[in-house]
Amino acid sequence: MSEFRITGRAKLAGVIGHPVTHSLSPVLHNYWLARHGIDGAYVPLSVAPDAFVTAVKGLQVSGFRGANVTIPHKEAAFAIADEVDPMARIAGSVNTLVFREDGVIHGSSTDGFGYVANLESDGIDVAALASRGPALLLGAGGAARSIATSLLEKGFQVVFSNRTAGRAERLAMELDAAWRRYFPKGDAPRLSAIAWDMWEERLGDVALLVNTTSLGMQGGPAPDWTPKLGTASSHLVVSDIVYVPQETPFLKAAGEQGLTTSGGLGMLLHQARPGFRAWFGAETEVDEATVAYISAVLSNR
Template identity: 65%
Template structure:
């Protein structure tokens, strides 16, 4: 088959969202398809919330292998799937759908996997980091839920801080109940820290993660960052924002000599399980992949 050409036997997948024009997933997956000379395509699928279930069943009937799910459909996807994996059950959301030949839909939450893989790829020793102290997460949305779940599975103590504090308490309650229900173990080490205190990050925190849109280009506060003056010299600082590649938080961390991990790695690594399931081959997030997606980001800036 000539490279870049698809046939009537093409393997198909896509990404469902509303809107979906911002998604980098088509750029990434089609790059991997071309690099591996696979007869397939990955397409953007703009779907309104009230049409989500119909759209998913339509894709399944049309022979798609599956799809990614982005805002605002992740919770609706969890309610729709027949076989959610443990990460999905714990987080209450799904971002990866796989259509089985028997008509059932498997659902996965791969955001937490992508986050942990991005840390490992940047040389972070998760076992050592866990032993240094708790993780502090800013935000209480879907990303915080997935990342907190992944960290709890790794044995971290997790602290949630959110500008609207009741949402932080609700997240801790939901995750604790889901953990007990789906693992059979007692509630994990989860707690809430008032939003005012992140202005000065204490020295016992080993991992700091911004899961909000603060610091993002075009976001509500492009200059946002907590005070790292009292942070441990071993603190690892992460920001899931990837536009810009270096947020004010990451820049401040780098200036202090701290390990700083941006959001692009999480975006790329979370895509790997879906690609493997739909197209039948493993992928790697190598320098060429990062450069290719980075160039696409520059074109949108």
């Protein structure tokens, strides 16, 4: 790894959140900066919701190249962007801002990209998987919205299930309407919702099962959460966006049943790549060294 250095010409970016102390993004981006020998820095920026617009404008005039945006600012980032990528427009949220030299703020949502890229890096043929059956997403929050948008783009039928049934139904209707507005002449998306107490019975028809909730997270309300997977078909792929622990009880149970699994850490790492390229002008890869470095950081937290 190259020796770290920063000068007055440094390329600057950061992550805006409230709170932001939990974010691994500064560790990851600064690791990549040092590894590529880039004169730059990526900093955590704790910004209260009522100061978000002021903070973004201040970063822009201060020479920052852009910023990641995390909870609770993703909808505000969508609103402040002058240009928004198609998938971010459908998802209705932005997690990556790029400040262009002409003054335009460009917004994109890279969570869905990171999710799909992680599946592919785990050796999963996403296109083939989409032909085998629908994706069942557990949860109806921002992560589910972004992941579903990218899965729709890949040709999946998407089914939502949430403990509050109305949220899953509303998300299905909202994404359907957004897709039709943006692609009025394209194929209509295939979106639906099922009750939380029924999704385990549907696994025989499902090709991809995704936990987008905090269930199974270390320190969360249900760290031992392990659903029943007995009705799953042998080709089911089980994934979890929780990455602490890296193997959740959910993934462990799926693996013991012989199912293909994909963990959440890779999504976190892959979603950072487009922003790094835009701000710092270099391609990165999520290789064994990167995963080992971030895993060591996580184990020491």
